[in-house]
Amino acid sequence: MAQNCPGFVNGIKVQPGNVSFNEYDAAAGYAAVVVTLGTNRTTIPSGASVAWTQTAGPAVVLSNANTLAPSFTAPTVGPGGDVLAFRVTATCTSRTGTETGMDTGTVTIVNVDRPPAVAPLASPPEAAVGDTVVLSANGSDPDGDAITYTWTQVPNGAPTAALATPNAASTQFVAPAAANDYTLEFRVTARSNALSASATVLVNVTAANLAPFAALACPSVVGEGQPLRLDGSGSYDPEGGALTYAWFVNEADAGLGFSLTGEAGPVVERSAPSLGLDMVGGVEVALRVTDDQGQYVDALCTFMIADVTAPSLTLPDDLLLDADSAAGTLVPAYAVSALDNVDGDLGALVACSPAAPHQFPMGATAVSCGVEDSAGNAAAGSFNVDVQDLSPPDFGPVSDIAIEGNALGGGILAYALPTATDKVDADVTVVCVPPSGDLFPVGSTTVECTATDDAGNESTAAFTATVHDTTPPTLDLPADIAGVEATGPDGAPVDFTATAFDIVDGDLVVYCTPASGSTFELGPTMVNCSATDTANNTGSGNFSVQVVDTTPPAVTPPANTTVEATGFLTAVDISTATATDAVGVVSLGHDAPASFPVGTTTITWTACDAARNCGTATSLVTVTDTTPPTLTLPGNIAGVEATGASGAIVTFSATASDLVDGVVVVTCTRASGSTFALGTTPVACRATDLAGNTGTGGFNVTVVDTTPPSFDPYTPPAPAVASGNSQALVSFPLPVARDLVDGAVTVSCDRASGSSFPVGRTRVSCSASDSRGNTATMGFDVVVSYAWTGFHRPVDNFPVINAVKAGSAIPVKFSLGGNQGLDIFVAGSPASGAVACMGGYTEEITLSETVNAGGSSLSYDATAGQYVYVWKTDKGWANSCRILQINLRDGTMQKAVFQFKK
Known part of the structure; x- marks a missing residue:
């Protein structure tokens, strides 16, 4: 198998196949747009294969999905466009096993909006003054979008026409008056989205004097005395001339007295006249409208004066009648009458309920009466018949x-x-x-x-x-009084109550000897009493009083005392008690302690007389504890830096002491060592002594986040090779940034992954901000280079020395992986410099920019897929050597060595 099979899989990248960008214009019709995909590989080596699949976007059919350059027809998308994503998977089977590489890329389909078209029409296109002309717009939109229309008149010196609905597809106007013929021009503009189209239409108008138009409106029926409006304001002259008005009346019934003499305006406003006896009320009105040329027209209208006046009904006043019996009183007839302005006397038609004669019961009875004239106008009224019992028993x-x-x-x-x-x-x-x-x-x-x-x-x-009255009073005397305590050596005063009651006079004064309140000596005393009523009837009686001495001294304690505690025990000034006795006090003392605890202590006071009769009394000493403990708290704690999303742990010291209880436990709403959330958290603390007194305090803890996110270690993308126009589409993963508080945060870079990058080194700057605006930045370089494959014949690559004739024009040919444009050299390049003809060429070389043969420039041979630069050499370089150096925009330097002969 081929040795380059693993290399083919490793680093395969998706690239556009036949364009230098990934947006395809679908404006001309989607079926006409064919998109070709590509990769950074040019051939599929033996043992390798590729497969393309679509991963997102509207589904398309890929042709040649197992080649390096599949294609598809752009799908139909909405106004906002859509994005299609594709994955290429490369597989290599070699001696060491099967290796797989893959990459993804996107293609954006953009839907370009197209303008609408519109054609206007005037009906009729030839009109006379006063004619109504209809303007219609026939519009269409190639994308099916909704269209709106606007009509405007094009100024050309013609009269201005009033368009009825200028913002509709159809509008109309009345041809305005003029002395001469004229032409009106109208423009309609059709709009869909942000695009529009306009067209104009002409209407020729012939001038002529037209008769005026008379319009008269009046009510069909109006009631007597009601407002009556005769309206001829709708009349007009088509030429816009002044009009004059004349009004005439034809009365259907005599006696109305309704006249329009002297009325000269377009509107008459009157009150409708009242009808008289036997009147019908029909009126016919004529309006004559005359223009400034003497032409006139008439308009007629007829209305009725309606009888709306009710008859006049006369009823008696309320009647008050004496009852003849429990059944009431009989009334034989009523005195009622009615008169109508049109029908005359209607007394015979008056109907009352209840009808006379009528037996009216006791009390008030309403009698309701009514009458109606021939026009249906009704009058009604009532009176009362009140039958009362007016005779005494x-x-x-x-x-x-x-x-x-x-x-x-x-x-x-x-x-x-x-x-x-x-x-x-x-x-x-x-x-x-x-x-x-x-x-x-x-x-x-x-x-x-x-x-x-x-x-x-x-x-x-x-x-x-x-x-x-012959009955004497009855006395109520006390029983015998025994055991009255002596108040001194003379005995004791004794009060008693003696009363007397008479059945007629009630309570009477009783006279007793000795009298109540006298001082009775020790021993028994008889008391005699008597009472006499106002009729001199007298009653009498008696009882006895016994005085003794058994009372101990009376003790008066001091007032109860309440003091605030000054410590665990408190010294209190308890004042002193007093004692009295009829025979004298011998001793007075108490059982109070030297100092008092918190709470209430009872003190007992004791006094004794000479007869060993002793009396006691008590007083209270209360020591209260109402002073709360004193808290010692830290001040507000600010600027604590958050250590995580939950905030930060904060420690503090809070103590309290009490006047009575000493050290008291402090509790706070957030304990020291708690985790406090971001922001300001109030901490409320309190301490309560044994008496229930509570001291409170508080402070704020503020946790802040001023630490920016941090970026994970990042590996920049591998250098890319320019695919065309000195550009390359470079995909790279976004750096990852994390924040102590927010966790993973969004990273944004000034260049998007998959963007087109120029050859050379481009710095991509990225930033990440947490939710509190703390920002961290980082950057990395994207390197794009040319696919340099060396010089092509007739130039041999360095370090081979090319032998050429001095003064000749040398075609320097090379490839950069496709047409990268003609701006591929840096400034001052190509350049050449003299070197020794010995090889090595490590010495410093002075270069000078080359001169093109015949003033020609760099060109690209698309058929051969290579660049051609013609270098014009100098005849003076004979018998010397020079280096030709090409500095490319991707930062690389290429050179070739030449030896020049005569």
């Missing part, structure tokens, strides 16, 4: 009564109500004052009675009620 006989006082202030007297009758109501309410069961004072009271029927009519009657 009649009382029967009444008698006087007397009782003994039986209640406070007199006596409760119950009596039977007098009776009363009414002609309407079966039951009549009788009310007496004072009422039965009320309290009557001692003596005689007149009772007045009122009988009221359901209608509120009243009648009155009266009788006398007498109350007598």
Whole structure:
């Protein structure tokens, strides 16, 4: 097998086969575009094979898919185009086994938009002043895109025509008036996407005086007194001349008094006249429109004056009638009438509900009446018939009564109500004052009675009620009072309550001896009491009072004390207590400690008298702890650099001390040593003593990301060989960049993979930015060189010495792997310099730019696939040697040695 089979597989690259770029214009029709693919290999060696497959984009059929240059017909794509991707796989089977190489490439199909076409048409193309002309546009778009149209008049001195719809495919206008014939020119522009096409059309107009047009609009029916508008403003002169107006009226009914005399404008606005008795109301109006040439036309319209006035209905005022019985009152007839401006007297047509005669019940009854004229105009009204009971009831006989006082202030007297009758109501309410069961004072009271029927009519009657008082009061005295404690050696004052109650007078003053509040001596004392009512009826009674001495001293403690703790124990000033006793205090003391803990302590105070009667009292001392602990926290912690996507670990110190409890535990919302996220995180801390007092504080921790991403080690693409026009399509993998926080980040380069690169060394600059704008950059070189295969005959390659005749023109031929254009030399190249004819040629050589024979330039022989440069030598170089040096744009230097003869 061939030795170059593994080399064929290694590094195979996809390249365009017959063009120098990868965009194919599909504007001329897709079927006409054939795309040929290619690689950087020229032949398939023995033992090797290739296979092409499509990997993305609209499906196409590859012809010769197992060759180095398959082709396909460009598919149909949308307005945005599409990208097709292909893979070439090269396989080599040699003695060492099977090797495979592959590469991918893309072809972009671009859909180029084409402009629309449009043809305008005028109908009719020849018109007279006042004619309506229709303009139509017939447009089409080769790509099937939507078309919009715009019509404009081309200025040419002709009158301006008003286009009805200038932005539609079809529009129209009325040929404007003019003194002479004229031609109108209109341009229509058709647009699809960003492309457009325009065309014009002509309309010839003949001038002539046309009769004016009279237009008259009026309502068919208008009501009496309503606004009436006669509108002739639609009249016009086709030539645009001034118009005059004359109005005439033909009345169908006499007596309307409707006239248009003196009206000279295009619009008349009036109020419709009112109709009279037996009038119909039809009116015919004529409008005469005359132009400035004396031509005129008439327009007529007819309208009706409608009877919209309702009849006048006269009804009686509301009636108030006295009831004859519980059934109400009979009304035999109503006093009603009606009059209409057209129909006259309509009284006989008035209808009421309920109709008379009618038995009206008690209360108000609405009577509704209505009448309608011959035009259907209706009048309606109502009045009320109110039947009321206006007569009062009649009382029967009444008698006087007397009782003994039986209640406070007199006596409760119950009596039977007098009776009363009414002609309407079966039951009549009788009310007496004072009422039965009320309290009557001692003596005689007149009772007045009122009988009221359901209608509120009243009648009155009266009788006398007498109350007598012969019963004495009843005393309420205390039981015998024993064990009254002496307040001094004289005994003790004693208060008591003695009351008396009379059935008529109520509570009475009681007189006792000794009186309440007197000082009673030690031992028993008898108390005598009596009370008399206003009728001089008297009641009496007695009880005893016993005074003793058994009371201990009374102790008054100081006020309770509350103080704030100053430490674990707190000294407190507890003040002092006082004590009193009727026979004197002997001793007073307490059980308070020297200092007090936090909380409430009870102090007991004790006082004793000479009789060994002792009394006690207590006071409270409360020591409170309301002072929270004091926290010691760090200040805001800023500028902590993130170590990963989750942020950074931050440590800090937070302590607290309390006046009572000493050192207190501090808790924070984020513990020291926690991982803090990017940004500012507030940390809130608190410490609580045993009394529940809480001290708080806080600070902020700010984690930042100022570290840019870093690039993974990168291997630049292998040098590429120019495929044509000193360019090569070079694919390379994007560098990979990673960030401590964001992980993998997007890398962008100023040259895309698969781009066309010129020969030589091109620097590709890449950058990567994290989400916080930290940016890292890197670069690598893409090297493109010519496929130099050496000089072709008649020039032998270095170090062979070419023997030539001095002064001759030497055709220097070489290949660069295809047509790379004519700009392949660097400035100052080719050049030559003298050397010794001994070989080696390592010495410094002074070069000078060559001169082309006959002023010719570099050329490319497409048939032979090689470049030809004719070097014109100098006759003075005879018997010397020179180097011809070619410096190419890919950075390489090629040379050949020549020995010149005469």
